[in-house]
Amino acid sequence: MLLAGVLAPFVLAVFAPTVKRVAGPATGWLLALLPAALTVYFAQFIGTVSSGGTITFSTPWVSDLSIHLSFYVDGLSLLFALLISGIGTFIVLYAATYLAKHADLGRFLMFILMFMGSMLGLVLADNVVTLFVFWELTSITSFLLIGFNHASPRSRRAALQALVVTGGGGLALLAGLLLMAQAGGSMELSTLLQSGDLLRDHPHYLAILILVLMGAFTKSAQAPFHFWLPNAMEAPTPVSAYLHSATMVKAGVYLLARVNPGLGGTEIWQTVLVAFGAVTFLIGAVLAIRNTDLKLMLAQTTVASLGLLVFLIGLGEEVALEAAMAYLFAHSLFKGALFMAAGSVDHGTGTREITRLSGLGKAMPITFAAAALAAVSMSGLPPFIGFIAKEWVYKATMGDFWPLAITGVAILGNALMFAVALLVGFKPFLGRQSETPKHPHEGGPGLWLGPVTLAALGLLAGLFNGLSGGLLVGPAVWAVAGEQVSVDLYLWGGFKTPLFLSLATIALGIVLLWRSRAISSTLAATFDRMWGPDRGYDQFLDLLIGTARTVTARLQTGTLRHYLLVTMLIVAAVLLLPVAQMGDLDITFRIPATDFYIFGIAALALAGGFSIAVFRSRLIAILSMGVLGVAVALVFLLFSAPDLAFTQLMVETLSVVILALVIARLPIYRSDWRGWPRAVRDSIIAGAVGVGFTLLLLSITSRTLDLALSEYFAARSYTEAYGRNIVNVILVDFRALDTFGEIAVVVIAGVAVLSLLAMGGRSLAGAGRAPDSAPDSAPDSAVTGKETS
């Protein structure tokens, strides 16, 4: 059943374009039925989960890797599932109205539904691989949605950037998850996370942690990866509201919360999360007030909120986790509402520039109401859920061992958020009505139903804090803490420190709000010219491509000689390195006393070889080849291999004749002079290879050879195959297969030679390339035949 819940959006997605064609204006209402039904479906688990139960489902998938399609509902996944399907309902409605005139609306809704399914799969997954699969699917659907307006280059860049950052982080996450599964001995999170000590004491803990954090931080836009999120605002507003504030970007936070019982609690976990979270929180809050585009302001506050959530999870105490879950819940409601309201403003007026917007309250009263309610919740004023969340943040930062600086960060950040919230929620609607590109008007119910409902829920959740705490936030905290703790949210905590800190925040926030214009322009002047990670991303790509080009140019020169050089260097290394390292070749070098003429043959072979190396004319080259070939044949003859000797003589003669024919047609450089550096280098490599082979051969021959195989053949040569020439018997009988292959090779060589000759030869060298005429190495011409100089 859970599986059906996850898969249903995918199935519907396939039909979305058809529904769009058939249903026309009713598309949104029709398609929204599914997420609405899913919300109800998940809501019925509230009872079980809030009394400490869990719901699981598992079916084998790739069983030999212990990959199951297994899902798991506990407080944390339920909270997320409800947010995804609930907000998703309104998003589908909103998108169908917002993009009603867009030609590709059907495709858009298809992607949105696919995303919804992926996100549900992600938060419900129990198996680590299943989780990863859905994790990457969210990245891909996000890529498709950000790039939806692909006519715009900014949007294309943003889409690819988001995919590179989150998809890349996702692959790191995979490695982390697999390592974790290996360390904990299970692929199922529910089992893994119960063996937290095993994970924390594992030698790979650090590697696991880094890899998992890479995944979480890239997805949840933690500094220094936060740059992709504001850029992703190029997407249509429904996407920003859904993916890039309420759901997908929280996947990283979800993951951290999920693995907290297994990986959390260590010093490094706390330090890293608190530090990165705090920095992200401040960066986001500061950049939010610097911006003047409504969507960008909201996007930056999302970055800030994600930072705050990571920070709270990092603190790790019970109260911090309560704060995190409460804030997460509150944030999804108010941010979703604000984004949709901002989209409605854009839709109604044609601009999102806050400096150009004012006095819309009359023309857009419903949107104003929704924006105002959501903004108050965001600013942390009672009696909204946002207020409770902020109170808890302060409670959490006042733990015993956290320094005052942490509280300071929280106050500053919250004050900035306060200012931005009120700016976004009120500034466009109050005052004198401004001139806007379009005449401001309220959109249809599809546009305002979502923001109003979400904003109202923010108020209700605050008022009925017992219910929201007991049924949603509490069970989520249990899941994150790994144990059942009592969670009791309230609005009035008495005259205690959190309340005073709240008042201080509000005071500071009002100051910031009052000076917001000046702050914004000061910040703009400071930051805009500064280097930032967004530019860093470009520089990184430039560096990557530059490196790639350099590497390719160095390694892939296109000249055969370089390739051979590399190959020979490797040969030399293979021959000499193991000897140098292990040094046990066991060589015994014996000079044979007799057979003086054997040395003569050896000398002949050497002479042939060396004169080939230094030849200056065709004649000498061919003669030397002949000498070498005959010398080798003599070796075979002397050492009891008459068959070999004959074959060698015949083949060698043929080779030399053909070679002579070819050489006669090629121009020949008389000198092989390469210049000193190259000559020395090449000689060293050649010498190393030669010495290596000599040493190795000496080592081989210093040992006694196991002749079992040869004796096997010798013994059976006559008795089984009735042959007296053992070599022949081996070839045609015992090794018939090899001979068969050999014949095939000869046939193909024949075909190949004929094939090449049949093609005929004609020059293909382009006009740009002159034939050989390098002055320093003039070839002697084949026509005149001058060979000696």
Place this chain on the structure above:
Amino acid sequence: MLISDIQTVLPEIFLAVVGMGLLIYGVFIGDKSMRQVSWLTVFALITAAAMLYVFGSTGEPEIAMNGLFISDAFAHYAKLFILLGAALAVVMSVDFMEREQIIRFEFPILILYASLGMMMMVSANDLMSLYIALELQSLPLYVVASIRRDSLRSTEAGLKYFVLGALSSGMLLYGCSMIYGFTGSTNFDAIAAAVAAGGVSTGLVIGIVFLMAGLAFKVSAAPFHMWTPDVYEGAPTPVTALFAVAPKIAAIALFSRVMISPFGEAIEAWQQVVILISILSMALGSIAAIAQTNIKRLMAYSSIGHMGFALVGLAAGTETGIRGVMIYMAIYLFMNVGTFAIILSMRQQGRMVEGINDLAGLSKTSPGMALALTIFMFSMAGIPPLAGFFSKLYVFSAAIEAGLVTLAILGVIASVIGAFYYLRIIKVMYFDAPVEPIDDDMPRETKAIMAVTAFVTLFFFIWPSPIVDGAAQAASVLFGG
């Protein structure tokens, strides 16, 4: 030679005989027989694959020809995909070669003989048979690489490929002779016994490393990859498609068998080398691919990278590792054949184009092609739930299981970098404005191949067992299971 021997080697003999027959036929009829010969070759390759199952046993290892030849589940699995890859390459070549006016009847026959060589490679149970099979496979490939008479690059690439290839065969042969010199045998079983009894001396290590160098060249793993980009670009595209698939499967299978069967006991001697080759290949494949603008060159680097990933499984040296390798290669086949089906059809007004930027706006001009290529690229990037993700998952989990954590992590980093250039192609197709549309006249066969391979790549996750179970069985026989 016994009758049972012949039965074991029947598919190979069949191919050799058919090849001879086709050769004679072609000589008589001339180049205009190319189309017929091509289809007959395809038929022969498929028949050989069928014979594997009809006459082959249930996968019980059978050793034939005096211990030179082994037929087991491992060989069957590899041969099936080799024959499939070769057959698909020939099918895709028919139309292409006619359009490009490369009409030579020996072309399909050479591929047939190369396939024969590959089959003998994966069944080799003796160093010398291995060497001969390798040459039998290589020589026809050298020829088809330079078969284009009107292309400088083709000629050049052929020469480079041959010289480096001959050198690598040479290295393999030195390796073989050293191993023989140290163990007194060329038979895998006898070598395994000798290694188990006598341990591993420095000289033997050098021999093994030489053998590996030769094999690494054939799989085009770094640092023996240098021929790959030039040959991929210079050769006619169907040849490149063949190169990308069948010989790689054969060489990786051979590599696995040689490391595990005779040298399984000497894992310390070769594991570090495989790890090194694997890391170099993954890194080079991923990084160098980024700078490419020609899609065939890109595929060359991509294949180098993929071989690195496949070798991660071999580096583990365990049964799960080898299973991972085999799964990897099967999935690799589908992704690559499909991609090449598309590259083969990249024409603008009848003219071949190979630039990545020529794909701009493909999603609008040919949505079907764009969708298929998207599937292949996402899969190669290792993005779930496509097949390529699972192939990486299998090798990486084997590596982690074998304690090679660093290797697995480096692999992941390489795939992150690698994902970048696959994603760039998708971006070009979907988001860039078309300059000139790609012709919409893909031949029927090519279209079918593209569709089927895309289907397999996309839906592997629903029913993975045919490939996975086969690979598991194949891996288990190498470990005597």
Place this chain on the structure above:
Amino acid sequence: MEGAFAIVVGALFAVSVYLLLSGSMIRLLLGIFVLGNATHLLIFVAGRLTRDEPPLIPDGLKVAEAAIANPLPQALILTAIVISFSLFSFLLVLAYRAYQSLETVDTDRMRDAEPEAARQVLRGSDV
């Protein structure tokens, strides 16, 4: 005896490597020729040298009684010689054709496949 030939083999390998690195096609061809001979000798010597006892079974006997030369390497070399000859003749034709179409025997100039310039330059900001 083997010691002396080990040196010869090493020297031949050195010569062939030096020739291979020359960058001229003819020297490359000669290098490969020398390499083939060196390899065959390597296998031969690795199989040990035996004087004047060819691996033949005398008439009237079923197995050789006296110590005979190791037949296996001989069989292997015989195969290797034939194969390397096939490859070598193919290489010669290939080289000749390359010369005809490229009009150079300088392998450093055979690099159309990787020209330095005239390739489109890719920048990070393009992607």
